[in-house]
Amino acid sequence: MSIHTKYLAGPPGTNWYQAYIDAGYEVAGMLGQWEHNYPDQWSKHNAQDSGYGGEAIHNMTRWDWGQDLFEWMEYYLKDIGPKPDLHAQIQRNDGEWRIEETWPPQDAERIQLDMSQCQSSGAFTGTGGLVLGGESTVTTTCPPMSENNDTHISGLATFHLTVVPSFDGGQVFIEMQDSETGIRLGHATMDVRYHAGGYDAQTVLPGQTITMLMEFQGIDVLLPAGHGITFILSESGEDYLPPACTPACSMHIIPSVSTVEMPVIYRDSGNVLITPQGETAANNQ
Numbered sequence: 001m002s003i004h005t006k007y008l009a010g011p012p013g014t015n016w017y018q019a020y021i022d023a024g025y026e027v028a029g030m031l032g033q034w035e036h037n038y039p040d041q042w043s044k045h046n047a048q049d050s051g052y053g054g055e056a057i058h059n060m061t062r063w064d065w066g067q068d069l070f071e072w073m074e075y076y077l078k079d080i081g082p083k084p085d086l087h088a089q090i091q092r093n094d095g096e097w098r099i100e101e102t103w104p105p106q107d108a109e110r111i112q113l114d115m116s117q118c119q120s121s122g123a124f125t126g127t128g129g130l131v132l133g134g135e136s137t138v139t140t141t142c143p144p145m146s147e148n149n150d151t152h153i154s155g156l157a158t159f160h161l162t163v164v165p166s167f168d169g170g171q172v173f174i175e176m177q178d179s180e181t182g183i184r185l186g187h188a189t190m191d192v193r194y195h196a197g198g199y200d201a202q203t204v205l206p207g208q209t210i211t212m213l214m215e216f217q218g219i220d221v222l223l224p225a226g227h228g229i230t231f232i233l234s235e236s237g238e239d240y241l242p243p244a245c246t247p248a249c250s251m252h253i254i255p256s257v258s259t260v261e262m263p264v265i266y267r268d269s270g271n272v273l274i275t276p277q278g279e280t281a282a283n284n285q
Helices: 016-022 054-059 065-078
Strands: 005-010 026-031 088-091 097-100 109-113 119-121 130-132 138-142 151-155 158-165 171-178 184-191 210-215 219-223 229-234 251-253 259-265
Touching (some): 016 026, 026 065, 158 171, 184 210, 184 219
Parallel strands (some): 005 026, 026 088
Antiparallel strands (some): 119 138, 130 251, 138 229, 151 219, 151 259, 158 210, 158 251, 158 259, 171 184, 171 229
């Protein structure tokens, strides 16, 4: 066959999935909470920490991955068997699998958080901002998105952060957490010189107020009713190195006038996927 095809397996990521579809590829995917491990690599799944797939371990191992891949290769390489279903199998952070046409879902509603209602703590400056850099961090906690219903966040959340840099350099790392449990939901990072996006650095003038157009790595999480979101801002985190200019490149940040948007979807049980789990699955080791 001359048709372009992709069968993808990995953690929920960015808009690359839909980009393949838009480019004319026939695409199917299995996107789970197992970091960079294979879907049936149960011994590696056991190493997932809380907030990094740990809550999904009980439903994480996909023994049918090999069969799906075999049927895909049979059809597209040998023209044998039925055409595979072209859909995305998505695992939420609590372990539940579901079927989507693509990921991130294109019907997501982007809900803006009222940052003026969020409470921030850290080292305050004389101008009303907070200091970020070196050992100084900022914690911003927002009220629940819903008091009565769980909120399903699915896709690419954004944090357009208002900052006043003190140097032509520096970076911001943000970890998003469930405010009640402290469970990590996702993270974002950005060098201030790339605040407007793109691949080319821009000169940043000290004392100039700018907006850093930050985007979180793809997430698919369920925020329980009555739970808010906490953002912990630091100079670096995860495996990201601190900037070479630290501590000279500290910056003042103003969360209260920043803009945060969450992609929210609404699903019932109609697209839930029940996956085979055996005695040797990760949750039983």
